[in-house]
Amino acid sequence: MRLPDEQSRLQISAGPEHAVSMSKTTEAGRVLAAEWDGRYTGWSMETPAAEPNPALLAEAAQLRPGRALDIGCGLGSDAIWLAARGWDVTALDVSQVALDRAATRAEQAGVSVAWQQSRLEDAAVPPRGFDLVTAHYPALLHSEGRDAERALLASVAVGGTLLVVHHADVDVETAKAHGFDPADYLDHDDVAALFDDTWEVRIERGRLRGRPAGSEGQHTHDDVLVARRLRRALSDAPADPAAPA
Numbered sequence: 001m002r003l004p005d006e007q008s009r010l011q012i013s014a015g016p017e018h019a020v021s022m023s024k025t026t027e028a029g030r031v032l033a034a035e036w037d038g039r040y041t042g043w044s045m046e047t048p049a050a051e052p053n054p055a056l057l058a059e060a061a062q063l064r065p066g067r068a069l070d071i072g073c074g075l076g077s078d079a080i081w082l083a084a085r086g087w088d089v090t091a092l093d094v095s096q097v098a099l100d101r102a103a104t105r106a107e108q109a110g111v112s113v114a115w116q117q118s119r120l121e122d123a124a125v126p127p128r129g130f131d132l133v134t135a136h137y138p139a140l141l142h143s144e145g146r147d148a149e150r151a152l153l154a155s156v157a158v159g160g161t162l163l164v165v166h167h168a169d170v171d172v173e174t175a176k177a178h179g180f181d182p183a184d185y186l187d188h189d190d191v192a193a194l195f196d197d198t199w200e201v202r203i204e205r206g207r208l209r210g211r212p213a214g215s216e217g218q219h220t221h222d223d224v225l226v227a228r229r230l231r232r233a234l235s236d237a238p239a240d241p242a243a244p245a
């Protein structure tokens with residue numbers, strides 16, 4: 001018999017075939033979802049970001065549209081921007097409240113995105129299934145098993161790009177006042193340490209953001225990581241049958 005924590009459910013969202021997946025429902029996932037749903041309920045329709053992120057505009061503009069995965073998509077601004085440019089987008093977030101707002105915004109923009117409610121660590125995203133995987137300020141928690149780290153890299157196709165952006169100017173006391181202790185979350189150094197020679201990695205620290213972010217406009221600079229998967233590593237999971245080798 002399965003314990004409730006181990007139950008799986010079929011998540012079918014309108015959109016591309018590869019977005020249909022089995023995601024686990026775990027206690028940790030439920031707790032995190034409730035936490036983020038609570039935050040979004042207290043925020044306006046425009047928070048955290050109602051515009052696509054500047055680093056996405058800069059880094060994705062020159063890429064040929066293919067399959068994209070937006071991790072921690074929030075209100076969906078990046079996913080909507082990508083979909084409007086011809087990308088086949090799956091957007092993942094642990095918060096259903098955020099996804100409902102994102103879906104409304106996508107409908108208003110006239111674009112189609114496959115919205116998927118799951119904690120990244122529980123999501124069954126196809127191994128190497130996406131040409132672009134993007135995560136802006138993803139707020140991923142440390143764990144003993146390094147689950148978030150592994151999940152972040154796993155879905156990038158060979159030849160595909162991972163774009164991860166963190167705030168370069170996190171003030172610990174301000175963050176704590178907003179309910180986040182930065183020590184609990186993966187930072188840019190944690191992500192930068194993940195890559196071996198099967199990746200080509202470019203890191204830019206403290207890039208001027210152009211448009212300030214944060215509820216008080218406190219974030220003006222980004223740390224930007226762009227990694228291209230050059231080839232498979234021996235330790236990689238078997239490929240998604242629908243994905244290129």
Ligand SMILES: C[S@@+](CC[C@H](N)C(=O)[O-])C[C@H]1O[C@@H](n2cnc3c(N)ncnc32)[C@H](O)[C@@H]1O
Binds near residue numbers: 121137
């Ligand atoms: C700081 S917000 C950033 C949202 C959006 N990317 C942006 O740039 O505005 C972090 C988002 O990640 C989601 N999130 C946090 N931890 C997650 C996890 N483990 N798996 C999936 N989504 C997560 C939250 O619900 C939230 O929407």
